[in-house]
Amino acid sequence: MDTIVNMSSALCLLLGSFLCLSGGVGIIRFPDFYTRMHAVGVTDTLGAGMILIGLMLQNPGVLVVLKLLLILLMTVFISPVASHALAKAAYKNNLVPLSNSNETKGGQSHRNPG
């Protein structure tokens, strides 16, 4: 039982670090703001969640587990809302997403200002 808990804690920490690293690589290599935000917004929340669950499984004591649970709940709540607000503000301020060509293919590629 003890080794199972240790192993799953190590596994969660490993997964969480991998997800955070891929988010970091994404923010450097993706070509456009919106794609970068997609990378960071998704992997931030899940990576943080995995790392916090891994820490909880390290078995430190009731109060510490409660505090970690609190941080987990807040991260799951706050991080998507912040990404949403950021994307909405960027879109409203006429930040145009990268597109392959300037021709309209059945839709508008350039937003009307205002």
Next chain:
Amino acid sequence: MPVGRLMLIAATIAILVVMILGIIRGVVGPTLYDRILAVNMFGTKTVLLISLLGFVMGRPEFLDIAVVYALINFVSVIGVLHFSDSAVFKHDPHDTESPKEES
């Protein structure tokens, strides 16, 4: 060294690497919103780093700081977005890094 402790140290190093990637994007990022994104990511990573350091150094009181940090990060990002709406940021003549990107 037991596996759990090794994983903690590996996770700390991974978070430090991600932090430097965030700083790079914050310095380079051509538009304003890239920088706000970098700061937001940096804030979440700081919360994780403080929690991990608390476990590595054996001091669970650090988690209070992590809770405060998560809340303050949210307030900060909302604040920055609120101010980026201001008229100054749209029509500044010195603005060489305009927020519009052409494809």
Next chain:
Amino acid sequence: MKPKGDRVIETLVNIVLLIFLVITAIAIVRMRDLFAVVMMSGIFGLLSASFFVAMDAVDVAFTEASVGAGIATLLMLTAVTLTGRSEDSKRHRPMWALVVVFITGGLLIYGTLDMPYFGSSQAPVHLHVAQRYINDSMQETGMPNIVTSVLASYRGFDTLGEVVVIFTAGMGVLALLRVERRPGIDQTMADTIFYLMHERHLILRIVTKMLLPFILLFALYVQFHGDFGPGGGFQAGVIFAAAIILYAMVFGLHTARRVVNRTFVRLLSAIGVLLYGGVGVVSMLYGGNFLDYNVLASDPVAGQHLGILLIELGVGCTVAAVMVIIFFNFSGRRNSP
């Protein structure tokens, strides 16, 4: 004594964080766009908080995380919206200034060669008063957190000075930047704007409504838990102010002013300082010295508890009120609502 592997890890983390600090500082100096500079200084504050955590200074890290990385970024942003976004170009090359800075820096580094090593137990700062604080703090004040007992009881005069400085800063901002009531925007127009903007910011408003009571509750927890863990008046005041500022940003300045009106906030900042000084005067009336908490109750340890509780409350009130005053006055000058 910690095993050697731990010390290596800690040294590694310290060195890496310091390198990041240097990179961020260089980036702040070289960038011309002031908004980006404010963002980078937010990152700088976060790195400093992590660095303090790595050095085991928990209360300082707490204060740095809440003040340096949160509130300072917001206040600098309000200042940048008033001044304009880019730095003025330089008109001359400051060669002489560079020479003077190099010479001064060199002299300072030469001066540090004489100082004791970092963390050495023979350093003067560890020898005289610190021993007494560490040994006697638990018996004399009855609280486990030595930082709070030193801040509030052993060095109470210094903390009184700090609170008065914060209060003076708030008064300075009021004297220079006070915004008179605008005749244009009245109650019904403010309500209309509020309801019109509701659709646009729906998700944000709902989530903020759910988070706000939690942030306020957490500020109270930090205020009163300062005896046993990291926390205390300064940090609690800043978190409380952050909650009010969040409300003002998401729901509009006008709505926030109705919740927390001007007179109340100014009164609160004065009450904090008055509470602190009042505790000192009351202890003089009971026969002890100024700010001597032993005489406040029948038992000296209970007296210390009561005294520290009251002055931390005073500190929290003043800090929260002054931060709110500064933010409302800065952002009341912006053009857009």
